[in-house]
Amino acid sequence: MFGVSVDSVEKNCAFAEKFHFNFPLLCDTEKELALAYGAMASAKDEYAQRYTFVVGPDGKVEQAIKTSDPAGQAADLLDILPESD
Amino acid sequence: MLTPGATAPTFSLPDHTGSTVQSQDLSGHRYVLWFYPVADTPG
Numbered sequence: 001m002f003g004v005s006v007d008s009v010e011k012n013c014a015f016a017e018k019f020h021f022n023f024p025l026l027c028d029t030e031k032e033l034a035l036a037y038g039a040m041a042s043a044k045d046e047y048a049q050r051y052t053f054v055v056g057p058d059g060k061v062e063q064a065i066k067t068s069d070p071a072g073q074a075a076d077l078l079d080i081l082p083e084s085d
Numbered sequence: 086m087l088t089p090g091a092t093a094p095t096f097s098l099p100d101h102t103g104s105t106v107q108s109q110d111l112s113g114h115r116y117v118l119w120f121y122p123v124a125d126t127p128g
Contacts, residue, residue, distance in 0.1 A: 001117040002106065004098075007124040012101035015124035024100035025124070036094035038086035039120040047122040051086055055093040057113050064086055077119065 001077075002026050004033055006040075006047055052076055 003025040005012065012025040026033065034040035034048040054063040065076050087093070095108045 011124045026098045048120040051120045053118045
């Protein structure tokens, strides 16, 4: 599992330390990954929307989830995580 | 947004510790990408 945002290494490091995340946070400062996944409509956007993608061992997207409610996103993740490696 | 069945885009990005994570190293594994707006937003 990886978190992804357009924040800098420094900001994500502080975020990870504050919440003791046990997974890496990727720093997509050029918005490259957010745009490639469509988690951001345009490079003019300031930040990505709350999307979750599951990528399978074959390199194909298995699930794509859009969440407007962060609590709902957490519930979605809990559904997915037992299946991930 | 990408839909199920699409080929996942490749990437090479630094993580919060400064280590580089490459999608090619994840080949053969299932992984989750959780996009969030801004580090340390409420909720």
